[in-house]
Amino acid sequence: MADFDRQKVATELRKFRKKLRQIEKLEDLERELTEEEYLKLCTKDEIRSKVQQLVAREDKLNLEIQRMENQTKEDEPALLIQQEIEEEVTTTTFFASDVEGAEQKVISQSAQDENKPNQSKSTSTNQGAVQGKVPDTPLANTKTCILQSPSLNSDMKFYVRSLEGHNDAICCVHCEGSVLVSGSRDTMLKLWNADTGKEVKSLGGHTGSITSVFLLPKRDISSCEVSSSFRPDQYSVVTGSKDCSMKIWSLSNGQIERSMYAFSPVECLDCRRNLTAAGLDGGKVELWDLETGNAVRSVRGHDEDAVTAIKFQDDRVISGSASGVVKVWDVRDNSLKPVMSSDQAPVGQTTAGVTVKPRRVRCLATTEETIYWGDDGVNMKAMDLKSGKLRKIRNHVTEFGSTGAMETTDSCLVSAGYDLDRGNGYLNVRSLPSEEYVATVDDRNTGSITCLSCTQTARDHVTLHRMCTGGVELKLWDQLPSSKVKKRSRPETEDCYVTAKHIRRFSFPDFSDTESSEDEDDIPAGDESDDDDDVSTTGSSSRSWCTIS
Numbered sequence: 001m002a003d004f005d006r007q008k009v010a011t012e013l014r015k016f017r018k019k020l021r022q023i024e025k026l027e028d029l030e031r032e033l034t035e036e037e038y039l040k041l042c043t044k045d046e047i048r049s050k051v052q053q054l055v056a057r058e059d060k061l062n063l064e065i066q067r068m069e070n071q072t073k074e075d076e077p078a079l080l081i082q083q084e085i086e087e088e089v090t091t092t093t094f095f096a097s098d099v100e101g102a103e104q105k106v107i108s109q110s111a112q113d114e115n116k117p118n119q120s121k122s123t124s125t126n127q128g129a130v131q132g133k134v135p136d137t138p139l140a141n142t143k144t145c146i147l148q149s150p151s152l153n154s155d156m157k158f159y160v161r162s163l164e165g166h167n168d169a170i171c172c173v174h175c176e177g178s179v180l181v182s183g184s185r186d187t188m189l190k191l192w193n194a195d196t197g198k199e200v201k202s203l204g205g206h207t208g209s210i211t212s213v214f215l216l217p218k219r220d221i222s223s224c225e226v227s228s229s230f231r232p233d234q235y236s237v238v239t240g241s242k243d244c245s246m247k248i249w250s251l252s253n254g255q256i257e258r259s260m261y262a263f264s265p266v267e268c269l270d271c272r273r274n275l276t277a278a279g280l281d282g283g284k285v286e287l288w289d290l291e292t293g294n295a296v297r298s299v300r301g302h303d304e305d306a307v308t309a310i311k312f313q314d315d316r317v318i319s320g321s322a323s324g325v326v327k328v329w330d331v332r333d334n335s336l337k338p339v340m341s342s343d344q345a346p347v348g349q350t351t352a353g354v355t356v357k358p359r360r361v362r363c364l365a366t367t368e369e370t371i372y373w374g375d376d377g378v379n380m381k382a383m384d385l386k387s388g389k390l391r392k393i394r395n396h397v398t399e400f401g402s403t404g405a406m407e408t409t410d411s412c413l414v415s416a417g418y419d420l421d422r423g424n425g426y427l428n429v430r431s432l433p434s435e436e437y438v439a440t441v442d443d444r445n446t447g448s449i450t451c452l453s454c455t456q457t458a459r460d461h462v463t464l465h466r467m468c469t470g471g472v473e474l475k476l477w478d479q480l481p482s483s484k485v486k487k488r489s490r491p492e493t494e495d496c497y498v499t500a501k502h503i504r505r506f507s508f509p510d511f512s513d514t515e516s517s518e519d520e521d522d523i524p525a526g527d528e529s530d531d532d533d534d535v536s537t538t539g540s541s542s543r544s545w546c547t548i549s
Helices: 002-028 035-042 044-097 099-115 117-131 223-228 514-519
Strands: 157-163 170-176 179-184 189-193 198-203 210-217 235-241 245-250 256-261 266-272 275-280 284-289 294-300 307-313 316-321 326-330 337-341 363-366 370-374 379-384 390-394 406-408 412-419 424-431 437-441 449-459 462-471 474-480 496-499
Touching: 002 035, 002 044, 170 462, 179 210, 179 235, 179 462, 189 235, 235 266, 245 266, 275 307, 275 316, 284 307, 284 316, 307 363, 316 363, 326 370, 363 406, 363 412, 370 406, 370 412, 406 449, 412 449, 412 462, 424 449, 424 462
Parallel strands: 170 210, 170 449, 210 266, 266 307
Antiparallel strands: 157 474, 157 496, 170 179, 179 189, 189 198, 210 235, 235 245, 245 256, 266 275, 275 284, 284 294, 307 316, 316 326, 326 337, 363 370, 370 379, 379 390, 406 412, 412 424, 424 437, 449 462, 462 474
Protein backbone atom coordinates (compact mmCIF):
# COMPACT_ATOMS: atom_id res chain seq x y z
CA MET A 1 0.00 0.00 0.00
CA ALA A 2 2.80 2.41 0.93
CA ASP A 3 4.60 1.62 -2.31
CA PHE A 4 1.44 2.38 -4.33
CA ASP A 5 1.01 5.67 -2.47
CA ARG A 6 4.63 6.56 -3.20
CA GLN A 7 4.13 6.00 -6.93
CA LYS A 8 1.00 8.14 -6.86
CA VAL A 9 2.82 10.95 -5.03
CA ALA A 10 5.76 10.70 -7.46
CA THR A 11 3.41 11.13 -10.43
CA GLU A 12 1.78 14.19 -8.87
CA LEU A 13 5.18 15.60 -7.94
CA ARG A 14 6.47 15.31 -11.50
CA LYS A 15 3.36 17.04 -12.82
CA PHE A 16 3.72 20.04 -10.51
CA ARG A 17 7.48 20.25 -11.04
CA LYS A 18 6.87 20.39 -14.77
CA LYS A 19 4.41 23.23 -14.26
CA LEU A 20 7.00 25.08 -12.17
CA ARG A 21 9.58 24.70 -14.89
CA GLN A 22 7.15 26.05 -17.48
CA ILE A 23 6.41 29.08 -15.30
CA GLU A 24 10.11 29.83 -14.94
CA LYS A 25 10.47 29.71 -18.71
CA LEU A 26 7.72 32.32 -18.89
CA GLU A 27 9.73 34.53 -16.55
CA ASP A 28 12.68 34.39 -18.97
CA LEU A 29 10.66 35.72 -21.90
CA GLU A 30 11.51 39.29 -22.83
CA ARG A 31 8.18 40.02 -24.51
CA GLU A 32 4.97 41.01 -22.78
CA LEU A 33 3.04 38.03 -21.45
CA THR A 34 -0.46 37.18 -22.60
CA GLU A 35 -3.27 37.22 -20.06
CA GLU A 36 -3.24 33.42 -19.91
CA GLU A 37 0.53 33.37 -19.35
CA TYR A 38 0.26 36.01 -16.65
CA LEU A 39 -2.39 33.98 -14.83
CA LYS A 40 -0.06 30.97 -14.94
CA LEU A 41 2.72 33.11 -13.53
CA CYS A 42 0.52 34.12 -10.59
CA THR A 43 0.17 30.47 -9.53
CA LYS A 44 3.92 30.02 -8.98
CA ASP A 45 3.91 30.33 -5.17
CA GLU A 46 0.86 28.08 -4.84
CA ILE A 47 2.41 25.38 -7.03
CA ARG A 48 5.78 25.58 -5.23
CA SER A 49 3.98 25.18 -1.90
CA LYS A 50 2.20 22.11 -3.26
CA VAL A 51 5.52 20.69 -4.47
CA GLN A 52 7.07 21.10 -1.03
CA GLN A 53 4.08 19.36 0.57
CA LEU A 54 4.40 16.46 -1.87
CA VAL A 55 8.15 16.23 -1.23
CA ALA A 56 7.47 15.99 2.52
CA ARG A 57 4.84 13.32 1.86
CA GLU A 58 7.23 11.39 -0.39
CA ASP A 59 9.97 11.51 2.25
CA LYS A 60 7.54 10.21 4.86
CA LEU A 61 6.48 7.31 2.61
CA ASN A 62 10.10 6.47 1.84
CA LEU A 63 10.84 6.27 5.57
CA GLU A 64 7.80 4.06 6.11
CA ILE A 65 8.83 1.70 3.29
CA GLN A 66 12.39 1.61 4.62
CA ARG A 67 11.09 0.75 8.09
CA MET A 68 8.99 -2.09 6.65
CA GLU A 69 11.98 -3.43 4.71
CA ASN A 70 14.15 -3.32 7.83
CA GLN A 71 11.45 -5.14 9.80
CA THR A 72 11.31 -7.82 7.12
CA LYS A 73 15.07 -8.28 7.34
CA GLU A 74 14.83 -8.63 11.13
CA ASP A 75 12.11 -11.29 10.77
CA GLU A 76 14.05 -13.36 8.22
CA PRO A 77 16.40 -15.14 10.74
CA ALA A 78 13.47 -16.30 12.90
CA LEU A 79 11.65 -17.54 9.79
CA LEU A 80 14.73 -19.48 8.66
CA ILE A 81 15.07 -21.12 12.10
CA GLN A 82 11.42 -22.18 11.98
CA GLN A 83 11.91 -23.66 8.50
CA GLU A 84 14.98 -25.60 9.68
CA ILE A 85 13.04 -27.05 12.64
CA GLU A 86 10.22 -28.15 10.35
CA GLU A 87 12.71 -29.77 7.96
CA GLU A 88 14.35 -31.68 10.86
CA VAL A 89 10.98 -32.99 12.05
CA THR A 90 10.09 -34.14 8.52
CA THR A 91 13.47 -35.84 8.09
CA THR A 92 13.17 -37.65 11.47
CA THR A 93 9.71 -38.95 10.57
CA PHE A 94 11.00 -40.26 7.25
CA PHE A 95 13.86 -42.21 8.88
CA ALA A 96 11.58 -43.66 11.57
CA SER A 97 9.16 -45.09 9.01
CA ASP A 98 11.96 -46.76 7.02
CA VAL A 99 14.21 -47.83 9.92
CA GLU A 100 13.98 -51.57 9.23
CA GLY A 101 14.93 -51.18 5.58
CA ALA A 102 17.70 -48.81 6.52
CA GLU A 103 19.16 -51.23 9.11
CA GLN A 104 19.17 -54.05 6.57
CA LYS A 105 21.04 -51.83 4.08
CA VAL A 106 23.58 -50.87 6.73
CA ILE A 107 24.29 -54.53 7.61
CA SER A 108 24.74 -55.42 3.95
CA GLN A 109 26.99 -52.40 3.37
CA SER A 110 29.11 -53.28 6.45
CA ALA A 111 29.79 -56.73 5.06
CA GLN A 112 31.02 -55.23 1.82
CA ASP A 113 33.18 -52.69 3.63
CA GLU A 114 34.99 -55.43 5.59
CA ASN A 115 36.27 -56.77 2.29
CA LYS A 116 37.63 -53.32 1.28
CA PRO A 117 39.19 -51.76 4.42
CA ASN A 118 41.85 -49.75 2.59
CA GLN A 119 39.41 -48.33 0.07
CA SER A 120 37.04 -47.30 2.86
CA LYS A 121 39.82 -45.57 4.75
CA SER A 122 40.92 -43.71 1.65
CA THR A 123 37.37 -42.62 0.90
CA SER A 124 36.87 -41.47 4.48
CA THR A 125 40.06 -39.45 4.34
CA ASN A 126 39.02 -37.74 1.10
CA GLN A 127 35.59 -36.93 2.48
CA GLY A 128 37.19 -35.39 5.52
CA ALA A 129 39.41 -33.31 3.32
CA VAL A 130 36.43 -32.02 1.36
CA GLN A 131 34.40 -31.27 4.48
CA GLY A 132 37.31 -29.43 6.06
CA LYS A 133 38.15 -27.30 2.98
CA VAL A 134 38.35 -23.56 3.75
CA PRO A 135 37.58 -20.88 1.12
CA ASP A 136 40.65 -19.25 -0.39
CA THR A 137 39.38 -15.80 0.66
CA PRO A 138 37.82 -15.92 4.13
CA LEU A 139 35.00 -13.45 4.75
CA ALA A 140 36.91 -12.06 7.71
CA ASN A 141 39.71 -10.96 5.42
CA THR A 142 37.46 -9.27 2.82
CA LYS A 143 38.19 -5.54 2.62
CA THR A 144 35.37 -3.01 2.30
CA CYS A 145 36.09 0.08 0.22
CA ILE A 146 34.87 3.20 2.03
CA LEU A 147 34.93 6.52 0.21
CA GLN A 148 36.09 9.34 2.45
CA SER A 149 34.84 12.87 1.89
CA PRO A 150 37.58 15.42 1.24
CA SER A 151 37.96 17.71 4.22
CA LEU A 152 37.00 21.37 3.92
CA ASN A 153 39.44 24.04 4.92
CA SER A 154 38.50 25.98 8.01
CA ASP A 155 38.46 29.22 6.00
CA MET A 156 35.77 28.07 3.56
CA LYS A 157 33.37 30.72 4.84
CA PHE A 158 31.78 33.37 2.69
CA TYR A 159 30.38 36.84 3.23
CA VAL A 160 27.40 37.27 0.89
CA ARG A 161 26.17 40.70 -0.22
CA SER A 162 23.34 41.83 -2.48
CA LEU A 163 24.00 44.77 -4.82
CA GLU A 164 20.95 46.91 -5.59
CA GLY A 165 20.69 49.05 -8.71
CA HIS A 166 19.33 47.18 -11.73
CA ASN A 167 15.61 47.29 -12.53
CA ASP A 168 15.41 43.90 -14.23
CA ALA A 169 17.18 40.55 -14.36
CA ILE A 170 20.99 40.58 -14.51
CA CYS A 171 22.12 38.78 -17.68
CA CYS A 172 25.91 39.03 -17.43
CA VAL A 173 28.72 39.91 -15.01
CA HIS A 174 32.51 40.18 -15.13
CA CYS A 175 34.71 40.83 -12.11
CA GLU A 176 38.46 41.45 -11.94
CA GLY A 177 39.59 42.02 -8.35
CA SER A 178 37.53 44.94 -7.08
CA VAL A 179 36.32 46.07 -10.52
CA LEU A 180 32.88 44.65 -11.33
CA VAL A 181 30.62 45.32 -14.31
CA SER A 182 27.12 43.99 -14.91
CA GLY A 183 24.61 44.07 -17.76
CA SER A 184 20.87 43.68 -17.48
CA ARG A 185 17.58 43.34 -19.31
CA ASP A 186 17.01 46.96 -18.28
CA THR A 187 19.61 47.81 -21.04
CA MET A 188 22.01 49.40 -18.52
CA LEU A 189 25.70 48.73 -17.97
CA LYS A 190 26.80 49.31 -14.38
CA LEU A 191 30.24 49.67 -12.80
CA TRP A 192 30.65 48.61 -9.15
CA ASN A 193 33.36 48.73 -6.53
CA ALA A 194 33.26 45.11 -5.40
CA ASP A 195 35.17 45.90 -2.21
CA THR A 196 32.52 48.32 -0.95
CA GLY A 197 29.54 46.98 -2.90
CA LYS A 198 28.74 50.50 -4.11
CA GLU A 199 27.58 51.46 -7.60
CA VAL A 200 30.11 53.77 -9.28
CA LYS A 201 28.64 54.39 -12.74
CA SER A 202 25.46 53.59 -14.64
CA LEU A 203 25.95 53.72 -18.40
CA GLY A 204 23.22 53.82 -21.04
CA GLY A 205 23.58 53.32 -24.78
CA HIS A 206 22.02 50.00 -25.70
CA THR A 207 18.35 49.73 -26.65
CA GLY A 208 18.04 46.02 -25.89
CA SER A 209 19.06 43.63 -23.15
CA ILE A 210 22.80 43.48 -22.52
CA THR A 211 23.65 39.80 -22.89
CA SER A 212 27.45 39.89 -22.42
CA VAL A 213 30.11 42.01 -20.71
CA PHE A 214 33.88 41.63 -20.77
CA LEU A 215 36.53 43.63 -18.91
CA LEU A 216 39.37 44.17 -21.37
CA PRO A 217 42.66 45.31 -19.75
CA LYS A 218 44.35 48.20 -21.53
CA ARG A 219 47.73 46.64 -20.72
CA ASP A 220 49.12 43.54 -19.05
CA ILE A 221 48.04 43.68 -15.40
CA SER A 222 49.67 41.54 -12.74
CA SER A 223 47.53 39.48 -10.39
CA CYS A 224 48.79 41.65 -7.53
CA GLU A 225 47.46 44.79 -9.24
CA VAL A 226 44.13 43.11 -9.97
CA SER A 227 43.49 42.11 -6.37
CA SER A 228 44.93 45.09 -4.53
CA SER A 229 43.08 48.22 -5.64
CA PHE A 230 40.03 49.63 -7.40
CA ARG A 231 41.39 50.88 -10.75
CA PRO A 232 38.61 50.88 -13.37
CA ASP A 233 40.70 53.17 -15.59
CA GLN A 234 42.88 50.14 -16.36
CA TYR A 235 40.02 48.52 -18.29
CA SER A 236 37.74 48.99 -21.24
CA VAL A 237 34.42 47.13 -21.36
CA VAL A 238 33.05 45.24 -24.34
CA THR A 239 29.29 44.62 -24.35
CA GLY A 240 26.93 42.64 -26.58
CA SER A 241 23.21 43.26 -26.80
CA LYS A 242 19.91 42.07 -28.21
CA ASP A 243 19.87 45.33 -30.19
CA CYS A 244 22.31 43.65 -32.66
CA SER A 245 25.28 45.74 -31.54
CA MET A 246 28.54 45.44 -29.65
CA LYS A 247 30.08 48.45 -27.93
CA ILE A 248 33.45 49.32 -26.39
CA TRP A 249 33.21 51.59 -23.33
CA SER A 250 35.76 53.67 -21.46
CA LEU A 251 35.36 53.23 -17.71
CA SER A 252 37.33 56.42 -17.11
CA ASN A 253 34.69 58.74 -18.54
CA GLY A 254 31.80 56.37 -19.26
CA GLN A 255 31.83 57.15 -22.99
CA ILE A 256 31.28 54.71 -25.87
CA GLU A 257 34.54 54.43 -27.79
CA ARG A 258 33.27 52.27 -30.64
CA SER A 259 30.08 50.57 -31.82
CA MET A 260 29.95 47.47 -34.04
CA TYR A 261 26.75 46.25 -35.66
CA ALA A 262 25.79 42.67 -36.52
CA PHE A 263 22.71 41.56 -38.46
CA SER A 264 21.26 39.53 -35.58
CA PRO A 265 20.91 39.92 -31.81
CA VAL A 266 24.20 39.25 -30.00
CA GLU A 267 23.59 36.38 -27.57
CA CYS A 268 27.14 36.01 -26.21
CA LEU A 269 30.73 37.15 -26.68
CA ASP A 270 34.24 36.57 -25.39
CA CYS A 271 37.49 38.49 -25.93
CA ARG A 272 41.15 37.66 -26.38
CA ARG A 273 43.60 40.48 -26.93
CA ASN A 274 42.23 42.50 -29.87
CA LEU A 275 39.68 39.90 -31.01
CA THR A 276 36.07 39.38 -30.03
CA ALA A 277 34.21 36.13 -30.74
CA ALA A 278 30.47 36.71 -30.92
CA GLY A 279 27.58 34.26 -31.04
CA LEU A 280 24.45 35.49 -32.80
CA ASP A 281 20.80 34.59 -32.54
CA GLY A 282 20.69 33.39 -36.15
CA GLY A 283 23.36 30.71 -35.63
CA LYS A 284 26.42 32.64 -36.79
CA VAL A 285 29.82 32.61 -35.08
CA GLU A 286 31.79 35.77 -35.87
CA LEU A 287 35.24 37.23 -35.20
CA TRP A 288 35.62 41.01 -34.84
CA ASP A 289 38.75 43.17 -34.68
CA LEU A 290 38.40 45.48 -31.69
CA GLU A 291 40.98 47.96 -32.96
CA THR A 292 39.28 48.58 -36.30
CA GLY A 293 35.72 47.60 -35.39
CA ASN A 294 35.50 45.41 -38.49
CA ALA A 295 34.22 41.86 -38.85
CA VAL A 296 37.10 39.49 -39.61
CA ARG A 297 35.26 36.22 -40.21
CA SER A 298 31.68 34.97 -40.09
CA VAL A 299 30.34 31.42 -40.43
CA ARG A 300 26.90 29.96 -39.89
CA GLY A 301 28.11 27.40 -37.43
CA HIS A 302 24.84 26.22 -35.91
CA ASP A 303 22.31 26.32 -38.76
CA GLU A 304 19.40 28.47 -37.61
CA ASP A 305 19.87 27.76 -33.89
CA ALA A 306 20.94 30.60 -31.63
CA VAL A 307 24.55 30.52 -30.44
CA THR A 308 23.97 30.68 -26.69
CA ALA A 309 27.52 30.43 -25.28
CA ILE A 310 31.02 31.12 -26.59
CA LYS A 311 34.57 30.95 -25.19
CA PHE A 312 38.15 31.41 -26.35
CA GLN A 313 40.52 28.55 -25.51
CA ASP A 314 44.06 29.24 -26.72
CA ASP A 315 43.86 29.26 -30.53
CA ARG A 316 40.34 27.89 -30.54
CA VAL A 317 36.83 29.17 -30.05
CA ILE A 318 34.22 26.98 -28.38
CA SER A 319 30.55 27.62 -29.18
CA GLY A 320 27.33 26.12 -27.84
CA SER A 321 23.85 26.37 -29.33
CA ALA A 322 20.18 26.27 -28.45
CA SER A 323 19.97 22.81 -30.02
CA GLY A 324 22.52 21.42 -27.55
CA VAL A 325 25.51 21.07 -29.89
CA VAL A 326 28.99 22.24 -28.84
CA LYS A 327 31.58 22.96 -31.55
CA VAL A 328 35.30 23.74 -31.59
CA TRP A 329 36.77 26.18 -34.12
CA ASP A 330 40.40 26.90 -35.06
CA VAL A 331 40.99 30.68 -35.10
CA ARG A 332 44.64 30.77 -36.08
CA ASP A 333 45.15 33.28 -38.90
CA ASN A 334 41.77 34.72 -37.85
CA SER A 335 39.98 31.82 -39.50
CA LEU A 336 37.04 29.81 -38.19
CA LYS A 337 37.83 26.25 -39.25
CA PRO A 338 35.66 23.51 -37.69
CA VAL A 339 37.69 21.09 -35.57
CA MET A 340 35.30 19.08 -33.42
CA SER A 341 31.59 18.75 -32.67
CA SER A 342 29.79 17.08 -29.78
CA ASP A 343 27.26 15.50 -32.16
CA GLN A 344 30.04 13.49 -33.82
CA ALA A 345 31.29 11.24 -31.03
CA PRO A 346 34.31 9.20 -32.21
CA VAL A 347 33.84 5.46 -32.66
CA GLY A 348 35.14 3.48 -29.69
CA GLN A 349 35.27 6.51 -27.40
CA THR A 350 31.84 6.07 -25.81
CA THR A 351 29.99 3.62 -23.64
CA ALA A 352 27.21 1.84 -25.50
CA GLY A 353 23.69 2.24 -24.18
CA VAL A 354 24.20 5.52 -22.29
CA THR A 355 22.69 8.48 -24.13
CA VAL A 356 21.54 12.01 -23.43
CA LYS A 357 19.19 14.32 -25.24
CA PRO A 358 20.31 17.66 -26.68
CA ARG A 359 19.31 20.64 -24.57
CA ARG A 360 19.92 24.35 -24.79
CA VAL A 361 23.53 25.09 -23.83
CA ARG A 362 23.38 27.75 -21.13
CA CYS A 363 27.06 28.18 -20.26
CA LEU A 364 30.59 27.12 -21.19
CA ALA A 365 33.92 26.87 -19.39
CA THR A 366 37.26 25.51 -20.54
CA THR A 367 40.66 24.29 -19.42
CA GLU A 368 43.59 23.34 -21.64
CA GLU A 369 42.30 19.77 -21.90
CA THR A 370 38.53 19.94 -21.37
CA ILE A 371 35.36 21.75 -22.38
CA TYR A 372 32.60 21.93 -19.75
CA TRP A 373 29.06 23.03 -20.42
CA GLY A 374 25.75 23.31 -18.61
CA ASP A 375 22.25 22.94 -20.01
CA ASP A 376 18.66 22.32 -18.94
CA GLY A 377 19.59 18.87 -17.60
CA VAL A 378 20.69 17.98 -14.09
CA ASN A 379 24.30 17.18 -15.05
CA MET A 380 27.22 19.08 -16.49
CA LYS A 381 28.83 17.66 -19.61
CA ALA A 382 32.56 17.49 -20.28
CA MET A 383 34.39 16.79 -23.55
CA ASP A 384 38.07 15.95 -23.87
CA LEU A 385 39.64 18.25 -26.44
CA LYS A 386 42.11 15.63 -27.68
CA SER A 387 39.91 12.55 -28.01
CA GLY A 388 36.43 14.04 -28.17
CA LYS A 389 35.37 11.65 -25.41
CA LEU A 390 32.32 12.79 -23.45
CA ARG A 391 31.37 12.31 -19.82
CA LYS A 392 28.91 13.70 -17.29
CA ILE A 393 29.48 15.38 -13.93
CA ARG A 394 26.80 15.52 -11.25
CA ASN A 395 25.52 19.02 -10.51
CA HIS A 396 22.13 18.25 -8.92
CA VAL A 397 20.82 15.61 -6.54
CA THR A 398 17.21 15.89 -7.73
CA GLU A 399 15.47 14.85 -10.97
CA PHE A 400 14.84 18.42 -12.15
CA GLY A 401 17.40 21.20 -12.46
CA SER A 402 19.53 23.25 -14.81
CA THR A 403 23.10 24.55 -14.84
CA GLY A 404 22.80 28.24 -15.65
CA ALA A 405 26.41 29.38 -15.19
CA MET A 406 29.94 28.08 -14.67
CA GLU A 407 33.54 29.25 -14.69
CA THR A 408 36.98 27.74 -14.33
CA THR A 409 39.96 29.19 -12.45
CA ASP A 410 43.50 27.84 -12.16
CA SER A 411 42.44 25.56 -9.32
CA CYS A 412 38.69 24.97 -9.46
CA LEU A 413 35.50 24.62 -11.47
CA VAL A 414 32.54 26.57 -10.08
CA SER A 415 29.06 25.72 -11.37
CA ALA A 416 25.62 27.06 -10.51
CA GLY A 417 22.88 24.60 -9.63
CA TYR A 418 19.18 25.20 -9.05
CA ASP A 419 16.77 23.54 -6.63
CA LEU A 420 13.44 23.75 -8.47
CA ASP A 421 11.43 22.69 -5.42
CA ARG A 422 12.67 25.59 -3.29
CA GLY A 423 13.40 28.05 -6.08
CA ASN A 424 16.94 28.28 -4.75
CA GLY A 425 20.28 28.66 -6.54
CA TYR A 426 23.63 27.48 -5.18
CA LEU A 427 27.28 27.08 -6.22
CA ASN A 428 29.19 23.80 -6.46
CA VAL A 429 32.99 23.89 -6.25
CA ARG A 430 35.22 21.18 -7.75
CA SER A 431 39.00 21.03 -7.75
CA LEU A 432 40.94 20.98 -11.01
CA PRO A 433 42.26 19.07 -12.80
CA SER A 434 40.83 16.13 -10.81
CA GLU A 435 37.21 17.43 -10.97
CA GLU A 436 36.79 16.15 -7.42
CA TYR A 437 33.79 17.66 -5.65
CA VAL A 438 34.84 19.94 -2.78
CA ALA A 439 31.86 21.86 -1.42
CA THR A 440 28.54 23.60 -2.02
CA VAL A 441 28.04 27.27 -1.17
CA ASP A 442 24.39 28.04 -0.50
CA ASP A 443 22.83 30.92 1.44
CA ARG A 444 19.29 29.52 0.86
CA ASN A 445 18.21 32.99 -0.18
CA THR A 446 19.31 33.18 -3.82
CA GLY A 447 17.16 32.64 -6.88
CA SER A 448 18.21 31.06 -10.16
CA ILE A 449 21.81 31.95 -11.08
CA THR A 450 22.24 32.69 -14.80
CA CYS A 451 25.71 34.28 -14.89
CA LEU A 452 28.90 33.95 -12.86
CA SER A 453 32.37 35.47 -12.63
CA CYS A 454 35.24 34.37 -10.39
CA THR A 455 38.31 36.35 -9.38
CA GLN A 456 40.78 36.68 -6.51
CA THR A 457 41.25 39.26 -3.79
CA ALA A 458 43.93 39.88 -1.17
CA ARG A 459 43.09 40.33 2.49
CA ASP A 460 45.45 40.19 5.47
CA HIS A 461 48.19 39.05 3.06
CA VAL A 462 46.03 36.07 2.06
CA THR A 463 44.71 35.37 -1.45
CA LEU A 464 40.97 34.63 -1.35
CA HIS A 465 38.23 33.73 -3.81
CA ARG A 466 35.53 36.17 -4.86
CA MET A 467 32.49 35.05 -6.85
CA CYS A 468 29.89 37.31 -8.42
CA THR A 469 26.52 35.92 -9.50
CA GLY A 470 23.63 37.36 -11.45
CA GLY A 471 20.07 36.37 -12.18
CA VAL A 472 17.08 37.77 -10.37
CA GLU A 473 19.59 39.50 -8.08
CA LEU A 474 23.24 40.56 -8.21
CA LYS A 475 25.36 39.08 -5.42
CA LEU A 476 28.97 38.97 -4.25
CA TRP A 477 30.35 35.93 -2.43
CA ASP A 478 33.64 36.78 -0.69
CA GLN A 479 35.71 34.07 0.93
CA LEU A 480 36.85 35.02 4.43
CA PRO A 481 40.28 34.33 5.92
CA SER A 482 40.18 31.86 8.80
CA SER A 483 40.93 34.62 11.30
CA LYS A 484 37.78 36.50 10.26
CA VAL A 485 35.29 33.65 10.32
CA LYS A 486 31.91 34.52 11.80
CA LYS A 487 28.87 32.43 12.51
CA ARG A 488 26.04 32.42 10.00
CA SER A 489 23.72 35.31 10.66
CA ARG A 490 20.43 36.68 9.42
CA PRO A 491 20.55 40.44 9.91
CA GLU A 492 17.88 42.83 8.71
CA THR A 493 19.81 43.31 5.45
CA GLU A 494 20.26 40.65 2.78
CA ASP A 495 23.94 40.31 3.74
CA CYS A 496 24.94 37.18 5.65
CA TYR A 497 27.79 34.81 6.46
CA VAL A 498 27.55 31.27 5.15
CA THR A 499 29.65 28.15 5.54
CA ALA A 500 30.40 25.86 2.63
CA LYS A 501 29.13 22.32 3.14
CA HIS A 502 30.03 18.95 1.70
CA ILE A 503 27.11 16.94 0.25
CA ARG A 504 28.24 13.35 -0.36
CA ARG A 505 25.86 12.69 -3.25
CA PHE A 506 27.66 15.26 -5.40
CA SER A 507 30.76 13.04 -5.13
CA PHE A 508 29.06 10.04 -6.72
CA PRO A 509 29.70 9.34 -10.42
CA ASP A 510 26.70 9.67 -12.71
CA PHE A 511 26.29 7.22 -15.60
CA SER A 512 22.55 7.58 -16.06
CA ASP A 513 20.59 10.14 -18.01
CA THR A 514 18.00 10.86 -15.33
CA GLU A 515 17.20 14.24 -16.75
CA SER A 516 15.98 12.65 -20.00
CA SER A 517 12.77 11.74 -18.24
CA GLU A 518 12.00 15.42 -17.81
CA ASP A 519 11.07 15.61 -21.47
CA GLU A 520 8.48 12.87 -21.29
CA ASP A 521 4.89 13.90 -21.66
CA ASP A 522 3.62 12.79 -18.28
CA ILE A 523 0.94 15.46 -17.87
CA PRO A 524 -2.49 13.82 -17.59
CA ALA A 525 -5.21 14.44 -20.15
CA GLY A 526 -6.76 17.84 -19.75
CA ASP A 527 -3.45 19.57 -18.99
CA GLU A 528 -2.20 19.73 -22.57
CA SER A 529 -2.18 23.52 -22.42
CA ASP A 530 0.70 23.28 -19.97
CA ASP A 531 3.00 21.51 -22.41
CA ASP A 532 6.54 22.84 -22.63
CA ASP A 533 6.01 23.83 -26.25
CA ASP A 534 3.93 26.79 -25.06
CA VAL A 535 7.03 28.61 -23.89
CA SER A 536 10.00 26.70 -25.28
CA THR A 537 12.36 28.49 -27.64
CA THR A 538 15.17 25.95 -27.68
CA GLY A 539 14.33 24.15 -30.91
CA SER A 540 13.92 20.44 -31.43
CA SER A 541 15.24 18.19 -28.71
CA SER A 542 13.68 14.88 -29.64
CA ARG A 543 16.76 13.21 -31.11
CA SER A 544 19.63 11.66 -29.20
CA TRP A 545 22.93 13.16 -30.33
CA CYS A 546 25.72 11.36 -28.55
CA THR A 547 26.69 8.65 -26.15
CA ILE A 548 28.39 9.40 -22.88
CA SER A 549 31.13 7.44 -21.19
